[in-house]
Amino acid sequence: MGTEKIEGFQHKIGIRFQDLKLLQHALIHSSYANERRMTKEKNNERLEFLGDAVLELVSSDYLYRTYKNEPEGKLTKLRASLVCEPTLAGCARDIDLGKYIKLSKGEDMTGGRDRDSILSDAFEAVIGAIYLDQGLETAGKFIEKYLFQDVENKVLFFDAKTNLQEIVQGEGKGSLSYELIKEEGPDHQKVFTVEARIGDRVIGTGSGRSKKNAEQHAAFEAIKRYKKQAASENEDGHSCI
Template sequence: MSRNLKQLEECIGYQFHDFELLRHAMMHSSYTNEKHLKKYQCNERLEFLGDAVLELISSEYLFLNYETKSEGEMTKTRASMVCEPALAFCAREIELGSYLLLGKGEEATGGRRRDSVTSDALEALIGAIYLDGGFASAKEFIHRFVLSDLENKLLFYDSKTILQEMVQAEHEEALSYVLVKEEGPDHDKTFETAVYIGDFCYGSGTGRTKKASEQAAAYCAIRKMREMK
């Protein structure tokens, strides 16, 4: 059961003039299929629009705030900022999954916590805010919930790559990830992974996929290595 959408308005600090746009943004295709609604009534069209708005605003942010970055560097950074895991991370911070309108099957298989579902919903929400309040309102939302604390977020999103580079530069031992445990049914698993440099464990992390748990472990290891310097 989804939470009251008025609570979502309070959480994001934006009140819709057309409340139906917000409801539309939270309407997953599994819900429209189950209710025998038209295909276009799900949030995928809003997601398409929100993706374009997000790309423009994140591009502007990088252009204005990183004056020495090349086009290639900005493209790489933007890709990290707006990739599925990054947007799902932002969606979790506002508990967006709890407001989604899902079909019973999607609900039963953990759709509210699935990165692909919540990241798409965040883009749909951006599209809805853009249509309802214009570019300035969408920009304010993106700066507050996607681009805030960007340095730490980028460190988290790129943690495996950054850790690999640190290990290659500072250590002779090999970097490895070891799956410690996995829990839960097939449709809703949680993984825990430990990261090692040689025989020494530098930390562990959990996630709903092996890749996500490795990323969390790498982030933990980077922080530990920096503290040890």
């Protein structure tokens, strides 16, 4: 990675590395290393392993201190929603991490820079690099800045389909289904658009890189709509969905 580009990334995340090689290492995907016949330890998988452990510790500490009255089971569920692949990929997109990752030509051409698995792994690798370079405190501040914002919505999104199903069943207004209404883009960069429906009525619409992700977004949209309307419609004695 060019000096100017890596300087730009450091500026974006607000951290200046003492050892730039650690940051460069965190951004080397296995496909790039394989294409250039590097040894396995040159890719970012070991840093990802370390970053995953740091992330689990920091997120556990945060949840323990923030949700003081919640039992272990609820804390485990909350943590799972924060450290899952889609959530971490979203955090990676917030810092434009995809454009800094070193990929093979083939991986790059097939949409690797916006693939959830690659983005989430690189985000964890960056955490690992920060930890090695500047310790747990700085790594924790990075995680707090980019992951612990809007936690309630992250948790809601993680369980959106399950939560929506429970809401629909509680309302007793019909069965919930998801309908694919549109596919756009080339095979390696498809965007799917899905509607969440009760019968023929659309209650939420969402798009994503997979049908499953699009369904999750549609369910999340339906729940947000439900929560927004719940108070006023309940006062009138009407159903919200």
